[in-house]
Amino acid sequence: MSPQPTNDVLSLSLSAKAKRTVEQPISFLMAAAIGRKDLISFAAGLVDEPSLPVDEVRAITQRLFADPARARSVLQYDTTHGLKPLRELLLQHLEHLEGHSAEAMGLTPADMLITTGSQQALYLIGDVLLDPGDIVIAEAPSYFVYTGTLTSFGAQVLTVPMDNDGMDVDAVERLLTRLEKEGKLPRVKLIYCMSYYQNPTGLSLSTPRRKKLLDLAKRFSKSHRILILEDAAYRELRYEGDSLPSIKSFDPANQYTILTQTFSKPFAPGIKTGYTVLPADLVDPILQQKGNHDFGSANLCQNIAYETLKDGSYHKHVQVLNAAYKHKRDIMLAALTKYMPKAPGLSWVHPQGGIYVWLTLPAHIDTSREAAMFQDSVKHGVIYVPGAYAYSPDEQGNTPKNSLRLCFGIVPTEQIEPGIERLAGVIKQLIQSPACGCGAPAGGKCAR
Numbered sequence: 001m002s003p004q005p006t007n008d009v010l011s012l013s014l015s016a017k018a019k020r021t022v023e024q025p026i027s028f029l030m031a032a033a034i035g036r037k038d039l040i041s042f043a044a045g046l047v048d049e050p051s052l053p054v055d056e057v058r059a060i061t062q063r064l065f066a067d068p069a070r071a072r073s074v075l076q077y078d079t080t081h082g083l084k085p086l087r088e089l090l091l092q093h094l095e096h097l098e099g100h101s102a103e104a105m106g107l108t109p110a111d112m113l114i115t116t117g118s119q120q121a122l123y124l125i126g127d128v129l130l131d132p133g134d135i136v137i138a139e140a141p142s143y144f145v146y147t148g149t150l151t152s153f154g155a156q157v158l159t160v161p162m163d164n165d166g167m168d169v170d171a172v173e174r175l176l177t178r179l180e181k182e183g184k185l186p187r188v189k190l191i192y193c194m195s196y197y198q199n200p201t202g203l204s205l206s207t208p209r210r211k212k213l214l215d216l217a218k219r220f221s222k223s224h225r226i227l228i229l230e231d232a233a234y235r236e237l238r239y240e241g242d243s244l245p246s247i248k249s250f251d252p253a254n255q256y257t258i259l260t261q262t263f264s265k266p267f268a269p270g271i272k273t274g275y276t277v278l279p280a281d282l283v284d285p286i287l288q289q290k291g292n293h294d295f296g297s298a299n300l301c302q303n304i305a306y307e308t309l310k311d312g313s314y315h316k317h318v319q320v321l322n323a324a325y326k327h328k329r330d331i332m333l334a335a336l337t338k339y340m341p342k343a344p345g346l347s348w349v350h351p352q353g354g355i356y357v358w359l360t361l362p363a364h365i366d367t368s369r370e371a372a373m374f375q376d377s378v379k380h381g382v383i384y385v386p387g388a389y390a391y392s393p394d395e396q397g398n399t400p401k402n403s404l405r406l407c408f409g410i411v412p413t414e415q416i417e418p419g420i421e422r423l424a425g426v427i428k429q430l431i432q433s434p435a436c437g438c439g440a441p442a443g444g445k446c447a448r
């Protein structure tokens with residue numbers, strides 16, 4: 001007898017990893033911005049549009065396709081490792097950024113890997129190093145997309161606070177000491193640090209702390225090497241302050257640090273091309289996993305990256321871009337000074353680079369999506385990223401809720417001041433309004 005037709009659909013049997021993977025919290029913010037023309041969004045971490053290198057990329061692609069033999073080669077697959085001439089040029093670019101030769105940093109083009117955005121490198125690194133239950137030490141707050149990736153691997157993300165000098169490395173030392181006492185050091189695999197103009201705070205790690213972090217990784221590497229994953233996505237977006245050496249540059253044997261950088265922020269995310277220098281013995285395991293992913297990033301995009309570095313248009317573009325971002329940052333900072341109420345506990349970071357301003361509000365004001373502040377902000381036509389997304393819960397399961405991330409990347413320049421004025425209006429109201437009587441503090445989540 002043939003089975004009876006049925007409308008019931010059997011449920012899927014998803015992998016444990018798929019079940020650990022949750023939707024990126026920011027997706028709803030993107031969705032909220034679409035379809036509301038009046039909404040000013042400081043939420044999306046997208047880059048400035050008017051300054052995207054349209055003319056440069058047009059000229060490059062015309063050149064690439066003018067010669068049929070070259071055109072055919074860029075339309076063919078390349079290697080998993082990435083286009084060799086690009087890896088060589090990127091090493092020169094790194095030498096220029098660091099002021100050290102590749103040799104002095106223990107690097108050869110074989111240690112350089114091209115990926116589909118630096119996000120793919122971050123993923124692959126987690127994939128080859130982490131088993132469920134392994135520990136990653138990160139900053140609080142941190143890049144929430146990667147925290148989600150780490151969680152999908154089943155890793156435990158333990159965080160340490162930040163101050164104006166970046167990640168609190170003394171707190172890293174205390175944490176590693178405690179983990180050693182508890183016999184958990186063998187589970188510690190990575191220290192994830194955004195050393196330049198961090199997402200979300202805009203803060204950078206000071207030079208003495210860079211050295212100390214590396215010393216700690218070495219000192220606590222007992223049964224295996226604890227690696228520092230230095231995410232330098234925003235490195236080249238510098239508007240003031242000194243050019244800082246990477247943590248990697250203090251590791252001349254190229255053993256303890258992985259440095260990831262990208263064309264997305266200083267050039268164009270549309271070519272989705274990132275590059276990473278890896279300790280030599282990590283290259284093959286990563287290549288094998290990348291082989292499973294895509295056996296090589298888009299060759300056309302790699303050729304665009306190569307050409308822009310080679311003809312110097314990249315370097316000119318970074319200068320133009322930094323002038324544009326500095327202007328936007330200055331407008332945002334001036335608007336914050338002009339419109340934000342003076343209140344104890346209300347402050348913001350003055351970032352020297354990157355595309356984010358981190359705002360901290362009085363402790364009782366809850367910025368989360370469910371709370372009055374977010375709802376009121378949407379009503380007044382402005383959105384931001386609630387800071388809680390960037391925190392991993394502490395051991396009691398709590399996350400700070402009184403901060404928020406403002407991105408001046410994609411928002412049009414002329415919308416920055418009105419957007420901050422609207423946000424300040426909402427905050428002023430919350431600071432001034434008395435508690436409703438439900439027991440929750442003013443600006444907090446109403447219990448009624």
Ligand SMILES: Cc1ncc(COP(=O)(O)O)c(C=O)c1O
Nearest residue numbers: 117118119143199233262264274
């Ligand atoms: C800190 C940080 N790292 C890495 C990335 C990944 O960027 P991409 O994959 O485009 O290089 C981002 C993107 O926003 C980021 O903010």
